[in-house]
Amino acid sequence: MLEGLSTLTEMNAAGRKIVPDGAPVDFVPKKWTNVVLKEGEVNKHGWEFALLHEARSALRAGDLTVEGSQRYAAWDSDLYRSEVWATRRDAWYSEQGLPRDGESFVSEYLDRLHQQTQRVAKRMARHKNPDACVEGEKLKLTALEKVELPPEALAARADLVSLFPLTGLPELLMEVNRWTPFTQELTHLTGRRPPSAEREAATLPAVFAVLVAEATNLGLATMANSSGIPLHELEAVYDWYFREETLRAAIHHLITYHGTLPFTPLFGDGKTSSSDGIRFGMAASDLSGRHLPRYFGRRRGLTLYNHVNNRGEHYWVDVVNCTMREATYVLDGLLYQDAPEIKEHYTDTAGYTDLIFGLFTLLGFRFAPRFRDLPDQTLYRARKGADYGVLSPTLKKDIRDQLIVDRWDDLNRIAASLKDGLIRPSILVSKLQSMQRQNPLQQALQELGRMAKTLHILEYVDDPALRRRVLVGLNKGEHLHSLARDIAFGRQGRFHDRGYEAQQNRASALSLVINAIAVWNTRYFERAQAALAHQGVPVPEQVWQHLSTLQWAHIHLNGSYHFTDITLNADFRPLREYQGPRLLRAAQSSASERADPTSMPEEEGLLDPIQLSLFVEEESDL
Numbered sequence: 001m002l003e004g005l006s007t008l009t010e011m012n013a014a015g016r017k018i019v020p021d022g023a024p025v026d027f028v029p030k031k032w033t034n035v036v037l038k039e040g041e042v043n044k045h046g047w048e049f050a051l052l053h054e055a056r057s058a059l060r061a062g063d064l065t066v067e068g069s070q071r072y073a074a075w076d077s078d079l080y081r082s083e084v085w086a087t088r089r090d091a092w093y094s095e096q097g098l099p100r101d102g103e104s105f106v107s108e109y110l111d112r113l114h115q116q117t118q119r120v121a122k123r124m125a126r127h128k129n130p131d132a133c134v135e136g137e138k139l140k141l142t143a144l145e146k147v148e149l150p151p152e153a154l155a156a157r158a159d160l161v162s163l164f165p166l167t168g169l170p171e172l173l174m175e176v177n178r179w180t181p182f183t184q185e186l187t188h189l190t191g192r193r194p195p196s197a198e199r200e201a202a203t204l205p206a207v208f209a210v211l212v213a214e215a216t217n218l219g220l221a222t223m224a225n226s227s228g229i230p231l232h233e234l235e236a237v238y239d240w241y242f243r244e245e246t247l248r249a250a251i252h253h254l255i256t257y258h259g260t261l262p263f264t265p266l267f268g269d270g271k272t273s274s275s276d277g278i279r280f281g282m283a284a285s286d287l288s289g290r291h292l293p294r295y296f297g298r299r300r301g302l303t304l305y306n307h308v309n310n311r312g313e314h315y316w317v318d319v320v321n322c323t324m325r326e327a328t329y330v331l332d333g334l335l336y337q338d339a340p341e342i343k344e345h346y347t348d349t350a351g352y353t354d355l356i357f358g359l360f361t362l363l364g365f366r367f368a369p370r371f372r373d374l375p376d377q378t379l380y381r382a383r384k385g386a387d388y389g390v391l392s393p394t395l396k397k398d399i400r401d402q403l404i405v406d407r408w409d410d411l412n413r414i415a416a417s418l419k420d421g422l423i424r425p426s427i428l429v430s431k432l433q434s435m436q437r438q439n440p441l442q443q444a445l446q447e448l449g450r451m452a453k454t455l456h457i458l459e460y461v462d463d464p465a466l467r468r469r470v471l472v473g474l475n476k477g478e479h480l481h482s483l484a485r486d487i488a489f490g491r492q493g494r495f496h497d498r499g500y501e502a503q504q505n506r507a508s509a510l511s512l513v514i515n516a517i518a519v520w521n522t523r524y525f526e527r528a529q530a531a532l533a534h535q536g537v538p539v540p541e542q543v544w545q546h547l548s549t550l551q552w553a554h555i556h557l558n559g560s561y562h563f564t565d566i567t568l569n570a571d572f573r574p575l576r577e578y579q580g581p582r583l584l585r586a587a588q589s590s591a592s593e594r595a596d597p598t599s600m601p602e603e604e605g606l607l608d609p610i611q612l613s614l615f616v617e618e619e620s621d622l
Helices: 002-014 030-036 044-061 082-096 102-125 151-163 169-179 197-216 220-227 231-241 244-260 326-336 354-363 389-394 401-406 408-419 425-433 440-462 464-487 500-534 541-546 582-587 591-595 609-620
Strands: 132-135 138-141 272-282 300-309 314-320 344-346 379-381 395-398
Touching: 002 044, 030 044, 082 408, 102 132, 102 389, 102 401, 102 408, 102 440, 132 389, 138 389, 138 440, 151 500, 151 541, 169 197, 169 500, 197 220, 197 231, 197 500, 220 231, 244 314, 244 500, 272 314, 272 326, 272 464, 300 326, 300 464, 300 500, 314 326, 314 500, 326 354, 326 408, 326 425, 344 464, 354 408, 354 425, 354 440, 379 440, 389 395, 401 408, 401 440, 408 425, 408 440, 440 464, 464 500
Parallel strands: 272 344, 379 395
Antiparallel strands: 132 138, 272 300, 300 314
């Protein structure tokens, strides 16, 4: 292939239109031979196409390398070297609680898989698991029934949010910045010392204006017309203050502050999370954009891959190729984020591969994806020849456990390199997945993933609580996407940026605004709860687990924007007046009455816009 590339370079330099005699053709795939070689002669167009296609595949797999490149270096070039791994090995196994001996790990894991398979088979045979059955050679599962939120949770949410003061997005950001100055993380590119108070006060309105312009996707020119701040000031602030590292630092600042609030633990412990992609079309031609007719028609688009935990903290966002499988990017957010440590992670079908299952197992995360194609999944036997009752037809293959044992130490070297930040997980995963020739280490990682996947599927079909937990976690991600769509309304929701850096800045600004909304809502939930308790309407403690910090019906996201400093008595704005228990009675009404929120009884009066939107949103909840 290298000889072919050299030949192609010489042909281009000399302007030749015929492939010279002796040009290499060994790289041509067998299925293309008849196209490239016609009657003993080499077809130039077919030869060039085959060469460039195979070169691209070899670059992705790491068979061809580019000097000085991280993405196109040898796949193992950034892993721990043997001499360094020798000093890291003992600490790694101790930290992860893994045995040094791969045989003992595999034996223990297969015993666990064997016992779980027998347990699930017995329960299915005794009809103790009515949701799962075997038809032919496929395992099928009945979908979970939709669970309505408890009436007291609906009423409590409506009552609480109805007390929130109506606010514009700029005012919300400025108020949160008063509580915790996250804008201090947006430092000047050449700044060597903190700015003076006068300089900071003069720059702050433009900083907020650029942040809102980026998050709403309006652009700086539109924001200049709306806010009255000169365009050149906004451009200067964007160029000098808005970078990926400063925006991520501001996001981390807000998440850390959110974790210190007394009401935050009521929404979750922050140790479970989900990830999913939200797609945006592109109005400009860019190398990172891809055609995906299902979502973009004839246009190009990209994907924002988001991670959100059960507190509503949006702790990771990345701009990725919309045609790549989302599983490639799952571990980036889990290993590079600064939020509380995640123990359990959920994705949909696009978020998993056997490789990812294997890496999750080595890294110590519980991976719990939801399978849309569960009947088509290949399940693996823990022991050859064992009788697994009704599940026997579904267990079609054996685990090649010796592969894992032989390469156990190298597998952990890969995991340690990822955990310690030597290489970005998405780069390594994409290289392993694109290898044309199966690498023994890659095969061992896949076999480990197949063990973990089979065990997860058996636990998933046998545990309704796990399935419900996965569903709730994924719904939080969908709720986040709804908020992100409403915030980024500008330019019809399409990105106009041509470069990755500008696209990532826009995505990070959107994430920063979402986290600011979560912080603002959490603090006002606390004040609204105290106000309701003072009115003799205490909020039951058990309903908080059903509420979300991502509420936005009370926030004006569009209109004209003003960035003059707000005036507050103490740290908060006054709450709105409590309208009484009419929302509680409305929440207990029939589903048909709630479907038409405008047809309320006359004596109840009309709902204000906040209350009306809450009722309309119910149909899209869990």
